[in-house]
Amino acid sequence: MRSLYLSTILFLNYAAGDILRGVDVPLYAFAGGQATLSCSYDLRATRLYSLKWYHNGTEFYRYVPTERNRPIYIGPSHKFSVKELYRSDQRVTLSLTRLSVSASGQYRCEVIAEHPSFRTEAGTASMTVLREPLTPPVLVGAREIYEPTELIKIGCQLRRPFHHEHKPTLQWYLEGSQVGSEWVTPYGNALQQGSSGLSLHVPGEQIASAGGSLQAECRLTLGPHTLSARKTLRVRMRMISYVDNYHSTGSKRMGGSGFVFVTGAILISLLLV
Numbered sequence: 001m002r003s004l005y006l007s008t009i010l011f012l013n014y015a016a017g018d019i020l021r022g023v024d025v026p027l028y029a030f031a032g033g034q035a036t037l038s039c040s041y042d043l044r045a046t047r048l049y050s051l052k053w054y055h056n057g058t059e060f061y062r063y064v065p066t067e068r069n070r071p072i073y074i075g076p077s078h079k080f081s082v083k084e085l086y087r088s089d090q091r092v093t094l095s096l097t098r099l100s101v102s103a104s105g106q107y108r109c110e111v112i113a114e115h116p117s118f119r120t121e122a123g124t125a126s127m128t129v130l131r132e133p134l135t136p137p138v139l140v141g142a143r144e145i146y147e148p149t150e151l152i153k154i155g156c157q158l159r160r161p162f163h164h165e166h167k168p169t170l171q172w173y174l175e176g177s178q179v180g181s182e183w184v185t186p187y188g189n190a191l192q193q194g195s196s197g198l199s200l201h202v203p204g205e206q207i208a209s210a211g212g213s214l215q216a217e218c219r220l221t222l223g224p225h226t227l228s229a230r231k232t233l234r235v236r237m238r239m240i241s242y243v244d245n246y247h248s249t250g251s252k253r254m255g256g257s258g259f260v261f262v263t264g265a266i267l268i269s270l271l272l273v
């Protein structure tokens with residue numbers, strides 16, 4: 001009874017149709033570079049009739065298992081070169097190389113189930129190919145050493161301006177953890193569009209209490225791409241505090257026997273006199 005109920009649900013699910021499981025395309029890629037595209041599907045009761053990829057409505061890849069068990073790359077194309085990286089009965093992954101800027105646009109994966117349903121589903125994702133590669137951000141105003149009483153300020157900037165639509169984001173990290181908004185402010189000329197930055201403000205005492213140094217990182221992110229600029233922040237540790245520490249831990253470790261030793265020494269010196 002229970003299994004009958006379950007199979008009805010599965011059948012209804014299948015009939016409702018979700019052959020296509022996902023279309024993965026990076027938001028951004030770079031001219032001359034590479035992008036990995038993936039299309040996942042789940043056919044359950046039926047089989048795959050065809051899987052096709054389109055760019056801006058033009059087909060560039062086709063896999064039809066019944067025709068012959070090998071894919072067809074439609075081309076050649078000035079936009080990119082296509083290579084199949086992986087193919088199973090659940091997923092097809094392609095690598096596009098030698099990307100040109102005109103490879104920007106809409107990528108559509110279309111899956112068709114075999115006879116009798118010939119059910120068709122498609123998913124679309126867009127990718128923008130930028131002319132220039134990303135470069136790491138630039139740190140401005142960092143010094144080698146700071147005082148523990150200082151407020152440490154470091155700017156982080158993009159190396160070149162970006163179109164506001166395709167502008168990377170900047171984030172500060174200390175020892176790998178993202179810095180809270182209370183320590184971060186906008187940096188640079190806000191009027192100069194596309195070249196603004198983000199500055200980090202850390203109280204020196206924070207670095208001192210962490211042992212005198214912390215690794216700061218400004219991370220630039222654009223879609224799946226990340227680049228960083230790093231700097232070790234150091235504060236001057238006063239030697240007196242090391243000496244204090246040494247003495248206090250030393251006397252603690254000595255404990256009662258230290259007292260015995262000292263009184264013994266006094267007794268001996270009294271006897272010598």
Ligand SMILES: *[C@@H]1O[C@H](CO)[C@@H](O)[C@H](O)[C@H]1NC(C)=O
Nearest residue numbers: 056079101102103104105106
């Ligand atoms: C595809 O469309 C995008 C966005 O509309 C455009 O930038 C790109 O040049 C087009 N590419 C081709 C080859 O049609």
